[in-house]
Amino acid sequence: MEPFTGEGMGWAVAGAAALEPLALEAVFAWRPALVERWTARHARVIRARQRGCQGVAAALRRPRLLQATLPWLDAVPASVAPLTAWLNRDYPCNRREAQ
Numbered sequence: 001m002e003p004f005t006g007e008g009m010g011w012a013v014a015g016a017a018a019l020e021p022l023a024l025e026a027v028f029a030w031r032p033a034l035v036e037r038w039t040a041r042h043a044r045v046i047r048a049r050q051r052g053c054q055g056v057a058a059a060l061r062r063p064r065l066l067q068a069t070l071p072w073l074d075a076v077p078a079s080v081a082p083l084t085a086w087l088n089r090d091y092p093c094n095r096r097e098a099q
Contacts, residue, residue, distance in 0.1 A: 007053050011046050014091040018045045045092060052087055 018041050026034050059065055073080055 007049065010091070011049065014045055015042060018042065018092070049087075056083075056087070 019038065022034055022038050022041070059069075
């Protein structure tokens with residue numbers, strides 16, 4: 001999506017980790033419901049981050065918006081801390097959290 005952020009690699013690794021328990025379950029007993037579970041899990045683990053990255057990228061493509069906001073962000077850098085924390089939050093690290 002946005003190669004300059006490196007997010008794609010993080011999404012791929014997080015997606016693989018989230019898929020692993022479902023893939024193991026499918027190997028032993030395939031059920032069509034696993035597709036729905038994967039879709040929901042993927043949405044929780046990856047999609048919100050993709051939307052956040054899209055928002056940041058969209059803002060970066062608007063020079064007038066950047067001209068208006070960068071001086072303010074430079075003067076008050078703590079104002080961007082919540083966005084930075086949200087973008088850098090941990091992925092679910094264990095199976096129970098990812099489910």
